[in-house]
Amino acid sequence: ARRGYPEAVYCEGKTPDQVGSIAAAVRARPDVVTLFTRAGPGHAEAVRRELPDAHHDTDAALLAWPPEPPAPTGGLVVVVAAGTSDLPVAREALQTARYLGRPTELVVDVGVAGLHRVLGRLDLLRRARAVVVAAGMDGALPSVVAGLVAVPVVALPTSVGYGAAFGGLAPLLAMLNACAPGVAVVNIDNGYGAGHLAAQIAAHIAAPPPAGER
Amino acid sequence: ARRGYPEAVYCEGKTPDQVGSIAAAVRARPDVVTLFTRAGPGHAEAVRRELPDAHHDTDAALLAWPPEPPAPTGGLVVVVAAGTSDLPVAREALQTARYLGRPTELVVDVGVAGLHRVLGRLDLLRRARAVVVAAGMDGALPSVVAGLVAVPVVALPTSVGYGAAFGGLAPLLAMLNACAPGVAVVNIDNGYGAGHLAAQIAAHIAAPPPAGER
Amino acid sequence: ARRGYPEAVYCEGKTPDQVGSIAAAVRARPDVVTLFTRAGPGHAEAVRRELPDAHHDTDAALLAWPPEPPAPTGGLVVVVAAGTSDLPVAREALQTARYLGRPTELVVDVGVAGLHRVLGRLDLLRRARAVVVAAGMDGALPSVVAGLVAVPVVALPTSVGYGAAFGGLAPLLAMLNACAPGVAVVNIDNGYGAGHLAAQIAAHIAAPPPAGER
Amino acid sequence: ARRGYPEAVYCEGKTPDQVGSIAAAVRARPDVVTLFTRAGPGHAEAVRRELPDAHHDTDAALLAWPPEPPAPTGGLVVVVAAGTSDLPVAREALQTARYLGRPTELVVDVGVAGLHRVLGRLDLLRRARAVVVAAGMDGALPSVVAGLVAVPVVALPTSVGYGAAFGGLAPLLAMLNACAPGVAVVNIDNGYGAGHLAAQIAAHIAAPPPAGER
Amino acid sequence: ARRGYPEAVYCEGKTPDQVGSIAAAVRARPDVVTLFTRAGPGHAEAVRRELPDAHHDTDAALLAWPPEPPAPTGGLVVVVAAGTSDLPVAREALQTARYLGRPTELVVDVGVAGLHRVLGRLDLLRRARAVVVAAGMDGALPSVVAGLVAVPVVALPTSVGYGAAFGGLAPLLAMLNACAPGVAVVNIDNGYGAGHLAAQIAAHIAAPPPAGER
Amino acid sequence: ARRGYPEAVYCEGKTPDQVGSIAAAVRARPDVVTLFTRAGPGHAEAVRRELPDAHHDTDAALLAWPPEPPAPTGGLVVVVAAGTSDLPVAREALQTARYLGRPTELVVDVGVAGLHRVLGRLDLLRRARAVVVAAGMDGALPSVVAGLVAVPVVALPTSVGYGAAFGGLAPLLAMLNACAPGVAVVNIDNGYGAGHLAAQIAAHIAAPPPAGER
Amino acid sequence: ARRGYPEAVYCEGKTPDQVGSIAAAVRARPDVVTLFTRAGPGHAEAVRRELPDAHHDTDAALLAWPPEPPAPTGGLVVVVAAGTSDLPVAREALQTARYLGRPTELVVDVGVAGLHRVLGRLDLLRRARAVVVAAGMDGALPSVVAGLVAVPVVALPTSVGYGAAFGGLAPLLAMLNACAPGVAVVNIDNGYGAGHLAAQIAAHIAAPPPAGER
Amino acid sequence: ARRGYPEAVYCEGKTPDQVGSIAAAVRARPDVVTLFTRAGPGHAEAVRRELPDAHHDTDAALLAWPPEPPAPTGGLVVVVAAGTSDLPVAREALQTARYLGRPTELVVDVGVAGLHRVLGRLDLLRRARAVVVAAGMDGALPSVVAGLVAVPVVALPTSVGYGAAFGGLAPLLAMLNACAPGVAVVNIDNGYGAGHLAAQIAAHIAAPPPAGER
């Protein structure tokens, strides 16, 4: 694993055959976690042919091998999806953090149009050492969450939306201009990058931030 | 007045002399309210020379004559400024609605990074027949407000911010992608347009929306 | 229904199965109108299997259940389509306003290249409490209509056009820069949002605007 | 003169001294009309020092020498300015066409928000062999005019407007997407180019288009 | 025919059935030329079923009925395609001008990378009353042609190219910034618009421009 | 201080008088660190008049009061400036992290065009718990640094550069597309935001990451 | 061959039949190398039917005939692919340079996230007379390579990446802003153009640059 | 000098004092050529105070010391300016190439609107080993020149132009899409980069390309 981290294989743009060959080579290194991201059905089949016990999260379009993630260390990573359409990208982030060895929790469908939903999850959010917030359309949720917690918020813009969302440009710009400090932006739909960053932030620490800081 | 509305004179790009001539001509029509918008100090002086009793809101860079707005009719227009930097544009909206004859209220510094502030003004917001929300940077506030009230929200993006705010483009796109329905977007920094639209929406009605609808 | 409004299910990006499950759940709540928007043939079939009497407007790619809209209250909403290609988006706006409980009328093919056509419908336009104008290409029609009526115009840019229309960007920018006041812009192809906004504007009022105001 | 046309000296970005030297050289060629465009006060003074009888249109920021335009030949060029802010650019177009030898007429302040104004000038517009329409903001006027006349309309976007006008981009895109055929677009604020094109179109013809074609 | 011009039916985005119904209605008006543009194989079949003798230019994806164009009047329209990939769009322009009643000529594959090719067609180009130049990629050809002829050049950007051509944006911007005067720009791939404009420019004149003007 | 963090006053767009009033009010709260960012000479003078012992970092255009930062806790924050022109923004980040209570180090002029320079500082970089990398132009340095260290890299694009740097857009996009994981992007020139985020990441931990992880 | 160079046939956008006809015509000119670029399976089959011994590089989607490249002359061209996804475009560049008569070498998977990989190939890179660097995402590699060699670097942005890579725009801008001098940028995915340019640079010279210059 | 090349000091964004200090330090290294680029009058004065015999090219806003360029070696670099407004940037390129040790020639005012001008300089152009072409507006000249010569053309877009030139974006895109191979693009207004690249291309060769290749 590059720098002690899991190896990641980005399947999009590779043929199932190419992915299969990589999976075959991976079998020789059970000490390193390998993630296959953006894996379509054909890719998944090719991986499972070589690594039959690989874990497959179909929603996240991700496979992991060996199937068991490391025992969780470091602080909690909470992954938030603004809407159900943001779920695939959010789950990619969550699985990445989990296979990098962090404890993780998922929160879904807490868009800013219904504030009570995000406010209802404040306890969980405040237990986190890093929060990933996946949102498309107006990308407003990371600003709101960053105002509610004292730890870094990884803002993950998604291409959910149409028209003037311009494939995720609208939430990306909104997140770069978040009016609360402590927001770390990653590329559009880059669940893997968001999960990796959150796992790095939450590494080497177990305790929640002290209450006084909130 | 065009279609019964006040006449508006956009001063930017006109010389003080040109504005002064228009002001002189206006004096003959005290039955129509005339607004001078985007009026710098030189413009203001030129207007006051011809119309000494004109009302001058220096924050809004706007003058109005005759100085007294019409007696308020229709529903309440609440104008919200996310931050203090959004105040000039917000005040331009407020004055426009006021001189079109609506009752108005102003709410300042209720950005989404501190949700308690906007939640603390919910009673006022829910008395409105139309709400104007001026915000720059991430432009997240109109989505939040539209989720809290049942009446139309006029989203007014401002050029407040820097870098990837791109002169107001970031909040403009966010507002066009607002995840709550009932959001009406106007041009960047267009306080006059926002106030005019809100006044049109709130015309011909006095009662607040029935409680059941919230 | 959130805040007394109909519930909306955005089908694009959902599988027919997912939509079918939502439809099954909806059956238990006949007191709330549910709209299924952007419903392809597969989605429609899935809805009809669970809610056989759902109303299906194929042009608008929309289903509604219960099939009967509420008895109309509030002011008239007129929906204008600049060209026949703007019709699907325009009909989505119209159905949304209708199922939110407004009386509605449709006007088609009145582009600015033939002014007599829009001028010929002036009587109807002036009876409206809110006008939705759907237009692609140069997006010029909302400016023209807003100059002809005293009530708010909801400008609905469509992705109709090619080349430098850039997927609706050209009409979107034109509408944001409308040279007549009283124009409320929504996202490209967002018929649902336009109809919802118009219905909110026209709520709680039955009388047309007084003649003197025009 | 290049190809029999007047010579044009673009002053912006040149020092008054450089422009003065060109003016001195021009004196030797009274058979060719020379236009000095985008001439600030300093440029104008430098030209007048060398060519004291040069014609100076301060609104258009243009000087011409010899001061007398050629006797008009070809068809009528009508130049239309949507608003008074478009006037400088419109006048640059008009003077260019005039010094290329066309008969010209100017029409001002006929924006689409008040259709009666442009409809009131229909007779003049229909006498033209080419119409230049200068407009900023929503750039809607060329579409409307092109629908009213049978001859080419030169659409001249101006940088008038703010916010999402993006320095003339909004009207430029609108004009490129004009929904009436017969619209020829030039660069933003390019009055010289618009006037030159219109003069080329109207050359070698005197008669108005036959009535039957409208 | 709108204003004496042929009627145009834009097939893209219409079903073959819809196009067939229009074709059936057209049959009653043989006095007007009708053009079906952007017609795919299905559209073409639907038209031919109703109007079996319609002329079909498959390269231009255009059908015309009645099949015979009017007897040519006015000046010559020369249509130039920079490369063979620009040919479909160029032919659409040519057919449009031809069915509007102009004499036309086509020149192909004269890109600026081999100047001798365009210089070799100078005689033909100088006989034109209007020249349409279709070009993608760097969009350099209209500037070159406009420097060689004294009549208007209609610059027709095409979406030919890739990468930083951005779907025709690169040649569009180049053409708007053409360094020779007399260039009229139309929308990307808008062969119909270019041909229509050229036909309007060349109407009512038969003689070539006098030699002295070149 | 909002949430236990220092209070920040953004001076740009405020008058010296307004900043002076805030400084006067601040005097009553010596328990909270207040930062005045983007402070021009006039702003600085106004602050110093009220808070004579405020610390003034002229390069960073920042003042802090009380002048002494908190005793450092948490992990080391290393701030890297690719070139000397990136120094002001880098220093703003450094001071922000320092006044939030982190130990900090600065590394200057280690652009990727001379790799030996950044490689020569590897020991220091690997002692950090968070690294801020400020870079303009091609924005390549964060990718390189993220490949060399195991902790999060806060990528801070600057508006240094010209032409196709488009005010920082080029490095912003490069950083969002960093080919190494663990990169957190903030807004262009947003030194305050970068320092704040790095300080949050490095809070509550003192030990460097274990050697095995590199 | 145009100017002594190979003839290139761009297959994308041509039918297999059209490409086949060109291949048939080519058979008569074995003295000129012809390259068929961007050739899909259908195109390749059509070429092979006419020119059965044509060389087919399936990775590069390129065919060449006659199959033997000229004997290598001039300096060495090294083609570098940052990642394996950049390989097709890199190979197109390499084959183009090879069939223009240069000696060539390929270096793969040396992205900046693992500097040791590019540093490990320094000897080869410094033997080159021109280096082509193909990279997507952050486009950082050309800056790094240009800092390591004294000869020109042809920067070849690829559309590899997603989200804010915007189809290659991000690496394109990064490369145009390369912080080391000596970088020559070509269009996105334009392997043919990069190889051609490198071959021109390396023509007429065999010796490596003298050691002192590095 | 970095890698044996002259040292360059980019003055824009530095104070005269800072530039003066660099100049003082430079005095100790007469063996290396130092270029001060983008030097305003204040910068120039500061340099001359320390290095009184420095060569100052005011048009290029560049100073060089020692004043004598190296004896020319390698192939000829020809720098072409499309218009007189492109001259400052073109001269910066020329001086850079000259102080890197190449023989240089300048060609001015050969825009594509008058082809005879560039064709009249063909002999000189064909003697070059590298040609720099500076052009704004439509950026068409590099395509034309690249079609006329067999050596690399360095395309140097300038910010000359207005409106839809968008600060050099239009010529930049045109040059990236040049329809002749052999075009190397650099950043907008980057005369230094263009001259440096051309000098690298033309290094180590004296002979002109053999005649047969043209």
Ligand SMILES: Nc1ncnc2c1ncn2[C@@H]1O[C@H](COP(=O)(O)O)[C@@H](O)[C@H]1O
């Ligand atoms: N056609 C539409 N266009 C835009 N937004 C829509 C549309 N239909 C539904 N919506 C919005 O999307 C929400 C439903 O999203 P979902 O929960 O994914 O079904 C609704 O509350 C509406 O605000």
Ligand SMILES: Nc1ncnc2c1ncn2[C@@H]1O[C@H](COP(=O)(O)O)[C@@H](O)[C@H]1O
């Ligand atoms: N106002 C203007 N806008 C655009 N182009 C102009 C203008 N005035 C002159 N030109 C063009 O610029 C050329 C003169 O440029 P120059 O040689 O720099 O003086 C003329 O041949 C015209 O084509």
Ligand SMILES: Nc1ncnc2c1ncn2[C@@H]1O[C@H](COP(=O)(O)O)[C@@H](O)[C@H]1O
């Ligand atoms: N240099 C800076 N860059 C970006 N944001 C800043 C900066 N300085 C302060 N801020 C933010 O702006 C807010 C202060 O804004 P204001 O209330 O206008 O003084 C702070 O809470 C910070 O979140």
Ligand SMILES: Nc1ncnc2c1ncn2[C@@H]1O[C@H](COP(=O)(O)O)[C@@H](O)[C@H]1O
């Ligand atoms: N006019 C210029 N345009 C672009 N880059 C330049 C220019 N002059 C100098 N440079 C680059 O900037 C570096 C010097 O920057 P600095 O260290 O800030 O003086 C040089 O090594 C060149 O690579």
Ligand SMILES: [Mg+2]
């Ligand atoms: Mg926070």
Ligand SMILES: [Mg+2]
């Ligand atoms: Mg609401």
Ligand SMILES: [Mg+2]
């Ligand atoms: Mg109106």
Ligand SMILES: [Mg+2]
């Ligand atoms: Mg017309």
Ligand SMILES: [Mg+2]
């Ligand atoms: Mg011409």
Ligand SMILES: [Mg+2]
């Ligand atoms: Mg790392």
Ligand SMILES: [Mg+2]
């Ligand atoms: Mg180098």
Ligand SMILES: [Mg+2]
């Ligand atoms: Mg060449």
